[in-house]
Amino acid sequence: MDIQRIPLSLYVHWPWCVRKCPYCDFNSHALPDAHESMAERYIDALIADVDTSIELTHGRALQSIFIGGGTPSLMSPVQLDRFFDHVAKHYRLADDIEITMEANPGTIEHGRFADYRACGINRLSMGIQSFNDSLLKRLGRIHDQHQALLAIETVQKHFDNFNLDVMYALPGQSVEMLSNDLQLAIDAQSTHLSFYQLTIEPNTVFAKYEPDDLPDEDTVAIMQETVVDTLAGAGFEHYEISGYAKPGRRCRHNLNYWQFGDYLGAGAGAHSKITLTDGSILRQARYSQPNSFMQHALNDSAVVEKRTVQTDELPFEFMLNALRLTDGVGLETFAERTGLALETIMPTIEKAQKQGLMPTPLTAIVATEMGQNFLSDLQEYFL
Ligand SMILES: C[S@@+](CC[C@H](N)C(=O)[O-])C[C@H]1O[C@@H](n2cnc3c(N)ncnc32)[C@H](O)[C@@H]1O
Numbered sequence: 001m002d003i004q005r006i007p008l009s010l011y012v013h014w015p016w017c018v019r020k021c022p023y024c025d026f027n028s029h030a031l032p033d034a035h036e037s038m039a040e041r042y043i044d045a046l047i048a049d050v051d052t053s054i055e056l057t058h059g060r061a062l063q064s065i066f067i068g069g070g071t072p073s074l075m076s077p078v079q080l081d082r083f084f085d086h087v088a089k090h091y092r093l094a095d096d097i098e099i100t101m102e103a104n105p106g107t108i109e110h111g112r113f114a115d116y117r118a119c120g121i122n123r124l125s126m127g128i129q130s131f132n133d134s135l136l137k138r139l140g141r142i143h144d145q146h147q148a149l150l151a152i153e154t155v156q157k158h159f160d161n162f163n164l165d166v167m168y169a170l171p172g173q174s175v176e177m178l179s180n181d182l183q184l185a186i187d188a189q190s191t192h193l194s195f196y197q198l199t200i201e202p203n204t205v206f207a208k209y210e211p212d213d214l215p216d217e218d219t220v221a222i223m224q225e226t227v228v229d230t231l232a233g234a235g236f237e238h239y240e241i242s243g244y245a246k247p248g249r250r251c252r253h254n255l256n257y258w259q260f261g262d263y264l265g266a267g268a269g270a271h272s273k274i275t276l277t278d279g280s281i282l283r284q285a286r287y288s289q290p291n292s293f294m295q296h297a298l299n300d301s302a303v304v305e306k307r308t309v310q311t312d313e314l315p316f317e318f319m320l321n322a323l324r325l326t327d328g329v330g331l332e333t334f335a336e337r338t339g340l341a342l343e344t345i346m347p348t349i350e351k352a353q354k355q356g357l358m359p360t361p362l363t364a365i366v367a368t369e370m371g372q373n374f375l376s377d378l379q380e381y382f383l
């Protein structure tokens with residue numbers, strides 16, 4: 001197994017938002033009052049955290065960095081620059097590295113975006129959710145349609161590569177309202193759109209007080225079809241469950257997760273998955289509460305949990321990712337990324353083929369359309 005062939009990414013987590021949205025179960029917290037000094041301390045902790053991971057890279061270059069959250073656009077360009085400067089000095093970066101940052105349209109200050117671009121960010125991902133003012137209110141968003149459109153204009157000026165996150169199946173949403181959101185999202189001329197079906201996640205305000213006007217199952221099915229058909233008509237390739245990209249603009253960072261590549265995590269709650277020189281795969285999780293993360297990271301001990309993935313867990317872990325991709329992954333990728341021969345899972349693949357869940361002949365590790373419809377059942381075959 002040649003670990004130099006496995007692409008390597010870095011995920012950096014920023015755990016604060018202006019306020020917490022009622023549907024969101026990400027590791028994100030409302031920003032406390034004394035946030036300036038806290039942000040500086042957090043950058044110190046991130047730097048200490050990435051330093052502890054360098055030895056795991058064995059000289060491999062980072063092919064992507066993703067600054068996610070939370071709302072990382074609350075970080076000032078100066079803070080971000082301090083962090084990137086450190087990463088660039090201590091890590092090898094691929095010449096064509098993709099560096100994405102997530103942003104919330106309610107936090108966009110005009111001047112900042114040129115500075116973000118100047119510090120090396122070359123892809124922006126903005127959380128729009130909807131363009132409809134009444135839906136945005138229901139979602140507890142800090143921005144309205146007008147601010148969203150202004151933010152898009154600003155982003156367009158500085159980034160030729162950007163994504164918008166939009167959600168559907170929202171409380172009180174009709175198919176017509178969704179069609180309107182689709183049109184405005186297409187008009188924004190982004191290179192990538194993520195269209196997520198709203199899910200009610202445990203421990204969120206929406207789980208406690210579930211909205212009583214969520215669209216029913218049949219309407220959601222029509223919505224899903226409307227998203228797929230409309231975006232295909234607008235030249236977007238549907239390449240992952242919720243991912244749509246203009247040709248050549250698939251998100252490299254997320255593709256690396258789905259293709260079972262390696263990634264290092266930095267920041268509160270961030271995870272790493274990294275192949276070691278002996279071919280074993282190490283998983284790490286960091287303290288998720290921002291304060292405990294900072295405290296531990298500053299003592300070089302941000303990792304709260306680590307374990308080596310057992311050989312018999314690898315096929316399921318691989319399929320959990322790879323089968324999400326509409327094109328799947330090449331047959332050789334399985335051995336390259338897991339160290340196991342494809343033959344070890346052939347009996348299971350043959351069973352899936354007999355059920356029509358994977359294609360015959362097997363041109364790639366991919367689900368058929370029926371396989372996509374029963375994706376979790378298919379993935380469980382590999383448990
Ligand atoms: C970490 S947020 C990134 C953007 C930024 N924090 C914002 O909201 O503007 C990632 C995306 O996940 C999606 N998301 C969050 N909670 C969701 C849920 N319960 N169901 C579906 N999508 C969700 C939203 O579209 C959100 O933009």
Ligand code: SF4
Nearest residue numbers: 017020021024028070
């Ligand atoms: S959706 Fe985005 S802005 Fe809202 S709480 Fe989650 S991470 Fe923060």
